[in-house]
Amino acid sequence: GIQVEQSPPDLILQEGANSTLRCNFSDSVNNLQWFHQNPWGQLINLFYIPSGTKQNGRLSATTVATERYSLLYISSSQTTDSGVYFCPVLRMDSNYQLIWGAGTKLIIKP
């Protein structure tokens, strides 16, 4: 089945730093999303981004579907950015089953 690999697995940064999180997927997908899971477990949608580039404040994302990867950029990190970031994808032969990787755990130190 399709595999989702995220890197780095862990990232520790000082407040104010910038970061890039990467998501590789092994097969063509219908779409890709980025989620942030806060330390209490709540998952929040960040982007729905099957292709192209989107920006929302300090966050932006780019997906290059032909090369099977997506990047999430976080600028001027804040302690509230801490948590785990996921990039689930939807298989081409499915309209409901998201496939998730293990995530990138981000810790922002004050």
Add this chain to the structure above:
Amino acid sequence: ETGVTQSPTHLIKTRGQQVTLRCSSQSGHNTVSWYQQALGQGPQFIFQYYREEENGRGNFPPRFSGLQFPNYSSELNVNALELDDSALYLCASTPRDQKVADTQYFGPGTRLTVL
């Protein structure tokens, strides 16, 4: 706030017992999906319900079952609990007539510990 609530927040059970977890979606959200998230891993898809019928299932045994009710609430039932069932259980709802994967709103989860 996603408008999706789950209960209970935490639960401790012993091996072999049965458990029911509950989820309440926003009005108009006809589709609900359930996920299991083990510690340090990404969520794993259990199943999805659409208009009170199972609409898709992941690689989970039949002792994982669900129900969806007309009032936009749903249940996840797990029979014969095993130690490996210890995890965070998440439900996610999708607005009417929207593709599941476009917009999913997650609840805060129920953390189940099986001793």
